[in-house]
Amino acid sequence: MLDSFAVLAWVQNEPGADRIEALLTQAQRRKTFLLLSVINLGEVYYRLARQHGHPLAQEIIWQLETLPIQLYPCDQDLALEAAKIKADYPMAYADAFAVATALRENAAVVTGDPEFRQVEHLVTIEWL
Secondary structure: OOOOHHHHHHOOOOOOOHHHHHHHHHOOOOOOOOOEHHHHHHHHHHHHHHHHHHHHHHHHHHHHOOEEEHHHHHOOOHHHHHHHHHOOOOOOHHHHHHHHHHHHOOEEEEEHHHHHHHHHHOOOOOEO
């Protein structure tokens, strides 16, 4: 389960980008399975749009759609599970979706965002 922090690190060639590149290669070879919540996809878009404008943000989204990353939809149950996590832990709502999705799918969250330290007892975190 990729958090937006991980995707942005890869897109912007920041620390941790090499780890994401390795995971993408493994996913391409079907040695791992990568998920990204559509909520976290939206977070990637708005962060890129704020920094670089809407055209570049859209181009990056189109590129992400060609990668071996399964976009994970949001339904009412997932939204409420994320809301419960957000209510109990001071973290961004989009981050709560990453946690809720990882819990539902029994997946680790790949991130470098320190906000996730507070939920390490709930879900496995693969730190960048």
